[in-house]
Amino acid sequence: MSRTAIIILGATSAIAQQYARLQAERGARLLLVGRDSERLAEIAADLTLRGAETVEIPDMDLTAPTDGYQAAWTSLASRLGERLDIVLLAYGALGHQDAAEADPAETVRLLNANMVSACAWLTAAANHLERQGHGTIAAIASVAGDRGRRSNYVYGAAKGGLALFMEGLTHRLAGTPVRVLTVKPGLVDTPMTDDMNKNGPLWATPAKVAADIDKAIARGRTVLYTPWFWRPIMLVIRCLPRVLFHRLRL
Incomplete structure (x- = not known):
């Protein structure tokens, strides 16, 4: 029986690491892509001990522009063999809203890190899986994309652009064996959020989010709010009249 073959883009993120651990315990074949080679090596060693069949760790800056996304993707995927089952895109940069407002170049950096480069890699992955006739693409967006708010609108x-892209990708691949999952986490206790106040019941652990992603992929879901309560919360926020919404400091 062939083991599940998985590519994780942005494998050093806390959520990605927890997801990789779940798969390693099932003996998966993993390819972890990131730009911190030393950290990737540490993660790979841990995953091997947990039972991963193979762990490949090509180091790459996924946000760096390139003219050869498809060729680079083909080279990555070939390292796992002929069959690829799951692609998880997990990288991104929270940044600081005030810095983005002060410097348009920072706005461009955040848009590229969280959407533009991600959409390029997702396109390459979708083309690969569509030709293959099998697989699942999952990308981590955010509840922050459901409505623009002054605190983090960049x-x-x-x-939000990434989520809309994934919605279109879902439509494109409807009727094919390829599945697409858009993941919308709320507040997650990761190093990326270390400068935020983490008190309160809305915070989730990376392990919780990873487990939810794993279940959603297995069930063929197309959109996942994680934890679940963010779906009704964001529904309320999206439906607030503009006059009332503008009075809130969100």
Whole structure:
């Protein structure tokens, strides 16, 4: 029986690591892509001990522009063999809203890190899986993309754009064996959010989010709010009249 073959883009993220651990315990074949080679090596060693059949760790800056996304993707995928089962895109940058407002170049950096480069890699992955006739593509967006808010609208715009792209990709691949999952986490206790106040019941752990992603892929879901309560919360926020919404400091 062939083991599940998985590519994780942005494998050093806390959520990605937890997801990789779940798959390693099932003996998966993993390819972890990131730009921190030393950290990737540490993660790979841990996953091997947990039972992964193979762990490949090509180091690459996924946000760096290139003219050869499809060729680069083909080279990555070939390292796992002929069959690829799951692609998880997990990288991104929260940044600081005030810095983006002060410097248009920072706005461009955040849009590229969270949306533009991600959409390029997702296109390459979709082309590969469509030709293969099998597989699942999952990408981590954010509830921040559901409505623009003064506190993080640059990050939110990028993640909202990514979610809209994934919606279109879902439509494109409808009727094919390829599945597409858009993941919308809420507040997650990761190093990326270390400068935020983490008190309160809305915070989730990376392990919780990873487990939810794993279940959603297995069930063929197309959109996942994680934890579940973010779906009704964001529904309320999206439906607030503009006059009332503008009075809130969100």
